[in-house]
Amino acid sequence: MRGGKLCHSYSIFPCQEHKMPKFMKKSLLILIASAASTWVFADSPKEQIHYLEQSRATAHEFMQSLGRKLKSLLETADTENAIIVCKQIAPAMAADYSKDGWIVKRVSLKSRNKSMGVPDTWERRELEGFDRHHLSGEPTDELEMSAIVDEADGLWFRYLKAIPTQPMCLQCHGKAEDMPDGVKAILAHEYPNDDAINYSVGEIRGAISIKRQISAHE
Numbered sequence: 001m002r003g004g005k006l007c008h009s010y011s012i013f014p015c016q017e018h019k020m021p022k023f024m025k026k027s028l029l030i031l032i033a034s035a036a037s038t039w040v041f042a043d044s045p046k047e048q049i050h051y052l053e054q055s056r057a058t059a060h061e062f063m064q065s066l067g068r069k070l071k072s073l074l075e076t077a078d079t080e081n082a083i084i085v086c087k088q089i090a091p092a093m094a095a096d097y098s099k100d101g102w103i104v105k106r107v108s109l110k111s112r113n114k115s116m117g118v119p120d121t122w123e124r125r126e127l128e129g130f131d132r133h134h135l136s137g138e139p140t141d142e143l144e145m146s147a148i149v150d151e152a153d154g155l156w157f158r159y160l161k162a163i164p165t166q167p168m169c170l171q172c173h174g175k176a177e178d179m180p181d182g183v184k185a186i187l188a189h190e191y192p193n194d195d196a197i198n199y200s201v202g203e204i205r206g207a208i209s210i211k212r213q214i215s216a217h218e
Contacts, residue, residue, distance in 0.1 A: 048148070048157065048214075051157045051159075051212060052146050052157075052159065055146070055157075055159035055161075055210045056144070056159075056161070058097060058102070058104065058208075058210060059144075059159070059161040059208040059210060060161075062093065062094075062097055062104065062208055063161075063163065063208065065093065066089070066090060066093060067166075069089055070082065070086060070089075070168065071168060073085055073086065074168060074171065078182075079171045079172060079180070079182075079183050080182050080183060080185075080186045082171075082172075083172050083183070083186050083187065083190060084186065084190065087113070087190055087191075090106065091113070091116060094106065094116075101212050101213065102210060102211070102212050103210070103211045103212070104208070104209070104210050105117075105208075105209050106163070106206055106207070106208060106209070107119040107120075107123050107127070107206055107207055107209050108127070108196060108205060108206030108207070109124065109127050109128070109131070109204075109206070110195040110196050110197075110199075110205075110206075111195060111196060111206070112191050112194050112195070112196035113191065114193050117206070119209070122147070122149055122158060123160060123207070123209055126145045126160045126207070127160070127204065127206070127207055129145070130143045130160075130162045130204045130207065131204055134202065134203060134204055140162055140164040140202055140203075140204055141162075141164050143161075143162035143204070144159070144160060144161045144162065145158075145159070145160045146158065146159050146160075148214065152217075153213075153216060153217060154213055154214070154215050154216035154217045155213070155214040155215045156211050156212065156213050156214060157211060157212045157213075157214055158209075158210075158211050159209070159210040159211070160207045160208070160209050160210075161207055161208045161210075162204050162206075162207050163204065163205050163206045163207055163208065164201075164202055164203070164204060164205065165199045165200065165201055165202060165203045165204075165205045166201065167201055169199065169205060170199065170200075170201065171183070172187065172197075173196055173197055173199045173205060174197065174198070174199060174200075175197070175198055175200075176197050176198060179197075
């Protein structure tokens with residue numbers, strides 16, 4: 001697990017953003033973030049470890065399932081029709097996974113669906129950190145972040161798993177100049193405020209965001 005920006009009096013590592021010693025990279029990092037974005041190291045009870053393991057499994061299953069469905073669509077239909085179907089499939093899958101107290105969604109710094117893909121403050125900060133990792137040349141397929149965040153209504157377990165851009169994603173997320181006119185027309189119609197283009201393979205296209213409330217403020 002990769003750490004957050006640990007720069008305050010309760011930090012356990014020097015102020016080096018999203019960096020950890022190699023032997024710690026796979027360990028659990030559970031953090032508490034105050035409203036002022038101060039990070040402190042917290043205990044790691046079994047329940048929180050379970051949340052992390054469950055979130056990892058959910059993110060993996062979600063992306064594998066979505067990837068299979070999109071691949072099948074692109075093999076049986078043209079990209080234009082696949083875009084229309086994908087607009088329905090991805091949100092429906094997120095809704096199916098959002099049960100038993102869990103909230104699952106996809107977010108991006110360059111979102112396509114503005115009604116559900118815009119990141120909150122915590123998600124945005126971590127996505128920006130993921131981008132810095134990518135720009136530094138690090139592999140992006142294992143980037144993740146886990147934290148306990150103090151929000152307005154209570155403490156929440158948060159998890160974010162990066163979604164690297166795959167070759168097949170470029171059909172509707174690639175460079176605008178490389179897209180067929182039909183694809184650009186469908187995107188303009190279905191997503192008039194679309195920002196999710198001009199990606200290259202390996203870039204962070206977004207992330208799976210998973211959260212669950214731990215306790216409510218009194």
